[in-house]
Amino acid sequence: MQIAALATYRPTWADARGRRTLGSDEDVATLAVSAGRLLGGRLTSVQRVVLVTRRPDALLGTAPEVVLEGLGLDPSTPLVEQIGGAPATLETLLGSAEGTLVLAVDPVAPAASAAALVGPGGITLDGRAGARHSVPVRTVPLPGATDLTYDDPRLLREGGWKRVVRELAGSAEGERHLVIAGVTAADAAKIARGASGVAETEAAAPLLLLARLAGSRSPARLVAVENGHGVAVDVTVAGAVPVLAAERSAHPAPVTWAPSVAADIPASPAAYARAFEAKVGLKAGVCSCGELNYPPRAQCQSCGVLEPQRLQPLPRAATVYSVVTVRANVPGKTVPYSLAVVDVDGTGVRVLAHVTDDPPGAAPIGSPGELVLRRVATRAGVPDYGYAFQPEEQQA
């Protein structure tokens, strides 16, 4: 099979060990969208979506409709949620027909997400081989729960990934470069001279490595491992492959994102459902007079007519019109946070949004940036998605 385009995303925040970690407004759904949207106009060819992650936010998730709406895809597009790590991503790619968008998300540090669009393109994967042994050293019991790790790293290494890589590296001998998804870059370098890996070791790892391979024409053997399970393919790069990457410079994450005063923010799932398409798809109501109304409203705020308005996606580029930073404790909210009213460039539309991916208070009036899909709140235990304003990065 072939890959037509790749995209990778890493969140802005870094934990105490310098590993990228999610902001308080990010989760599997927003990470999937952050990577997928980088493909831009290529998304129009998507026929089917597979979302691969070892760690869904909930076993009965809210992610599918958010991912489809956030990517601007038709909500009837097939979307399959696949639980698994690096091998699952590789198997998904190999089993996908042209027009499939594979989204792989690693929400735990080091966090990343990536997207691959299956279709005629410069990267070819073939020569699949697999291996499977029962070495359940690292397991993830339930969404949100702490990982269980059997206290024997030697067992994981010797009985797990080393054995799997040895069995599957086969054709890497000779001119093929060995790349390993599912172990750290440091571990990968130890197993064979010249082998490489990435810090991210779960579902996104194979795509992060393919994005790296796309830049070179040397053939490679990619092995994806998890515990005692592995899948391998030969990677041949024959032509230019678009690789779109979003990675802002790191900001230290706060010690905790938890609100200092606990409280439940009231929710109305019925109200959320009515607002969903406009709120998660960033769509304005279009009046017959041409005015864009956002949030959509019954009466056009320009010409005053009362008639149904169709929804139309808004551009994402925006500029801060006014901004303030909340520093007092707000029950149920993580403080400080900045709230901005932004002008969506060239539309006459304004959006009230949190400022994200930037230290609160850092983006003054006039700052350019873009609107990005985020989980703006969790209310009564239900995630609530909408748009946040991400200021353009300051040039150092």
Added chain:
Amino acid sequence: MRDVAMVGAGMIPFGELFDQSIKDMVSGAFAATLASVDKGMPVGDIQAAWFGEVQSVDGFPAGLLADTCGLLDIPVTRVENACATGNDAIRNALYAVGGGYVDVALVVGTDKVRDTSAASTFWDWMSTNRDMAWDLPLGLISPASFALHVARYMHEFGATREHLARVVVKNHRNGARNPYAHLRFEVSMEQVLNAPPVVEPFGLLDCVPQSDGAAGVLLVSRDVVDRYTDKPVWVRGVGTGMDRIMHAHKTDLSSFAATRKAAKQAFAMAGIGPQDIDVAEVHDCFSGVEMMTYEDLGFCDRGEAPRLLEKEETSIGGRIPVNPSGGLKSKGHPPGATGVAQCTELFEQLRGDAVNQVDGARWALAHNVGGPTAVSAITILEGPRG
């Protein structure tokens, strides 16, 4: 429309009134209002009443006023119009008296915010005036809602936090001498500027306290005014202006459109202009709101509000003293009572009885702005010499 006079106005001292129920507060304000009528006011003379209350406490609001004050034989109606409730309740009563339907009307405004913990009721209050799907989850708390306006104003016109602090220092200086004020102390410029931040650009001292309180006024027609006083205060103009609810839909955050509309209505009805006002009670829920409102009321030109503060023109002794009572900032802000209590202060100012008397005041203006900056109510009063 018939001329309408204010013949009585009273209030209870605002504060954290843990020892009083809302019924105690309402009956206290009612008694004070009756007692303020020079020649007395039999309860049986009152023909209709309006009750301003934003958040219901202890149940059914209109019934609470009727039952507590023995007004069981007249119509009683609750008015809720966010922080503009007080002056809007007065407008409702004015229409009834001016329109000839009743000769004597009572307005009582109150709110009790300290019967529940701040954290437990925080989102209940937020839910009363935020869009459930769009704005509520963003945590657009009240100071942030106003600060988005003030930050834009400061950006456009070069106002500073020092200008905002001048409002606070002035209002606390006035409130420190007002026995009805919640926060009866003066503050220094340094204290205001160094207070912990709440929502930048507001620090803790730029924000109103959480106060309980109640106030009342009595409006009567010209036909019967002589029965009650020889020094009536005339209600010459009222206005209630609206704006878009969502900040995303507002056109200009450097101004309060609702205030401009309310002022236009009230001045047109009174047949005067802003230059005629001698004293004003202005909604200073947050320091910068008072500053910006100088322009929306027409007390100065666009962009000149910081100059007014620098020249102390809104201090007592200045060209147009604002908030001689101490304002919401020092006197307190129980939303339903606030506008009514502003008129209590102005009733005294126009009759020459105020604690911080503005000499020779003839025309006075009371102003509220509230909700997500989407409603304003204004009352214009003229003193007895009119």
